[in-house]
Amino acid sequence: MRRPFSSLISRSSAMLTALLITACTAQPATRQQGSVASAGDTTSSSDVQRLLATDREWAQVAASSRNADSVAAYWTVDARVVLPGQGILNGRAAIREMVAGTMKIPGFRVSWSPDSAVVSRSGDLAYTYGTNVFTAPDAAGKLVTTRGRYLTIWRKDDEGRWRCVQDYSTPGPAGAV
Numbered sequence: 001m002r003r004p005f006s007s008l009i010s011r012s013s014a015m016l017t018a019l020l021i022t023a024c025t026a027q028p029a030t031r032q033q034g035s036v037a038s039a040g041d042t043t044s045s046s047d048v049q050r051l052l053a054t055d056r057e058w059a060q061v062a063a064s065s066r067n068a069d070s071v072a073a074y075w076t077v078d079a080r081v082v083l084p085g086q087g088i089l090n091g092r093a094a095i096r097e098m099v100a101g102t103m104k105i106p107g108f109r110v111s112w113s114p115d116s117a118v119v120s121r122s123g124d125l126a127y128t129y130g131t132n133v134f135t136a137p138d139a140a141g142k143l144v145t146t147r148g149r150y151l152t153i154w155r156k157d158d159e160g161r162w163r164c165v166q167d168y169s170t171p172g173p174a175g176a177v
C-alpha cells in the first residue's frame with residue numbers, strides 16, 4: 001500500500017536537507033548584523049543584505065496589506081508552504097487563497113523577522129530563518145498568539161528578484177520568542 005502523504009513529506013524533507021547542505025557547505029565567512037555571507041563569493045554580502053531586505057519588506061506587506069496578490073507575489077509560482085497541523089500548500093494560487101482566507105478572519109495577524117540569511121556561492125539560491133508571530137481567534141473567538149520559528153528557501157527569478165520557493169513554520173515552545 002502506497003502512502004502518498006508520507007512519501008511527500010519524505011521528498012520534502014530530502015529536498016530541504018539537500019538545499020541546506022548545499023547552502024551550508026559554503027563555509028560562512030562573515031556575520032553582519034543578522035546575516036551570513038558565503039566564503040569566496042564577493043557578491044554574497046550584498047546578496048545577503050538584499051535578501052534580508054526583501055524578507056523584511058515582505059513581512060511589512062503581509063502585516064499591513066489587505067491585498068492577497070501583493071503578499072502572494074513574493075512566492076514563486078511553484079512554491080510550497082508547510083504550516084503546523086495543515087496540509088501542504090502547493091503553488092502560488094493555493095497559497096494566495098490561503099492568504100486571502102486569513103485576511104477575512106477577524107483579528108488575524110502575522111509578523112516575522114529574519115535573524116539571518118545564507119546565500120549559495122552561485123548567488124541564485126538562499127535561505128532565511130527567524131521568528132514569527134501568528135494571532136488568530138480560537139474556537140471560542142478569543143484571540144490567541146503563537147510565537148514560532150520559520151525557515152524560507154529562496155531563489156532568484158529571471159529578473160534577479162528573490163522569491164520564496166519553500167516556506168516552513170513551526171510553533172516554538174510555550175513562552176518562547
